[in-house]
Amino acid sequence: MSCAEAEIVNESVKESLNYIKEQNPSFLPEAGIILGTGLGGLVNDVEIVCRLEYKNIPHFPVSTVESHSGALIFGKISGKNAVIMQGRFHFYEGYSMNEITYPVKIMQLLGIKTLLVSNVSGALNPAFGKGDLVIMSSHVNFLFDTPLNSIKRTNFNKKIYDEDLIRLAENTAIENNINIKKGVYISLQGSSIETRAEYRMIRKSGADVVGMSTIPEALFAAYHNIRVLGISIITDLGFPDSLKPAVVAEIIEAASEAEPKLTLLTKKILEKI
Numbered sequence: 069m070s071c072a073e074a075e076i077v078n079e080s081v082k083e084s085l086n087y088i089k090e091q092n093p094s095f096l097p098e099a100g101i102i103l104g105t106g107l108g109g110l111v112n113d114v115e116i117v118c119r120l121e122y123k124n125i126p127h128f129p130v131s132t133v134e135s136h137s138g139a140l141i142f143g144k145i146s147g148k149n150a151v152i153m154q155g156r157f158h159f160y161e162g163y164s165m166n167e168i169t170y171p172v173k174i175m176q177l178l179g180i181k182t183l184l185v186s187n188v189s190g191a192l193n194p195a196f197g198k199g200d201l202v203i204m205s206s207h208v209n210f211l212f213d214t215p216l217n218s219i220k221r222t223n224f225n226k227k228i229y230d231e232d233l234i235r236l237a238e239n240t241a242i243e244n245n246i247n248i249k250k251g252v253y254i255s256l257q258g259s260s261i262e263t264r265a266e267y268r269m270i271r272k273s274g275a276d277v278v279g280m281s282t283i284p285e286a287l288f289a290a291y292h293n294i295r296v297l298g299i300s301i302i303t304d305l306g307f308p309d310s311l312k313p314a315v316v317a318e319i320i321e322a323a324s325e326a327e328p329k330l331t332l333l334t335k336k337i338l339e340k341i
Contacts, residue, residue: 080127084174087126088140092118095142097151099338100175100294102285104187107301107323108154110331114143122155129167131155140171146338151175158281160258165215169288176292182233182341183289184334185298188323189277190306190314192267193251196276198305199326201248201333203237204229204298207283208254208275215288228290233297233341240336246329251276253300255283264308271306278306299333301326 095117103110122128122138131138141152157168172183189202196202206229234250241248254275256262262270262278270278277300286296303322304314 081173081177083126084128084170085177088120088174088178091120092142095149097142097149097175097178097180099148099150099182099184099341100172100180100289101150101152101334102156102171102183102185102282103152103154104156104281104301105320105323107186107188107327107330109324109327110145110334111141111152111154113331113335114141114145114150114152116141116143118142127170129157129163129170131157146335148338148341150338151178151180156281156285158258159211159213159284160280165213165217165284168284169215172285172288172294176289176294180294182295182297183285184337185282185285185296186330186334187253187279187282187298187300188303188319189253189279189300190262190304191276191302192254192271192278192306193276194307196249196251196302198302198322200302201241201246201326201329202253202277202300202302203234203248203250204253204282204300205234205250206252207286207298208252208270208273209283210254210256210270211283212257215284216291226290228286228296229298230295233295233337236340237297237299237333237337240340241333244332244336246333248333249276253282253298254278255280261314262306264311267306267308267311277302297337299330301330
């Protein structure tokens with residue numbers, strides 16, 4: 069066991085892993101996938117080997133947000149063995165950074181080398197529009213917390229989002245006639261939507277899109293040498309001078325409409341990694 073692995077393995081993690089391996093003893097995932105709000109449809113294209121409800125996995129957090137199903141799915145997609153989170157956890161739900169990243173700890177110990185993370189976001193950059201797919205080139209952490217607080221070593225200084233995967237995603241999108249953007253993602257604590265003044269402020273931070281997730285999982289994975297690719301679907305517009313009320317049902321609908329593009333892109337990327 070490496071030093072990094074030793075830092076995250078405790079009795080709770082061991083019990084979770086033992087349960088998963090008992091239910092699914094021979095499956096070895098190569099990639100992990102985290103599906104965001106309204107983006108659970110990818111599992112329809114998975115040759116499912118095993119589906120485990122979060123609530124049945126010892127010590128596993130449970131999704132509380134609408135449209136997050138709450139299941140860990142093991143299966144084959146695009147020729148790759150993958151473990152898929154159908155539903156994630158958010159800081160605003162009251163979860164700690166340790167709880168938010170708990171599934172990624174499990175994925176890492178199961179052996180994944182690549183993590184594909186999806187989310188929905190609001191556009192800050194006026195060149196971006198509703199329904200656009202945005203590759204996350206970097207992020208700004210306005211959660212004001214990190215899953216690396218408990219990490220004893222302090223020599224972590226690397227690019228979070230893998231440059232080779234970013235290039236692969238861009239080229240794959242072009243090959244499949246998928247319009248793709250690239251930009252900086254900022255995560256706020258939520259769950260309230262930003263005010264006009266907040267939109268103006270966070271745009272000045274250099275961010276192109278804003279959401280409420282993803283950064284903890286990406287930080288944890290990158291620290292443990294898992295390659296990370298983040299892709300966001302824009303479901304609403306955060307332009308202060310033309311701001312409209314954000315409606316959850318409309319956000320989910322917008323995510324569902326754009327989801328086929330993300331599903332296709334994800335499948336094609338998995339074919340190449």
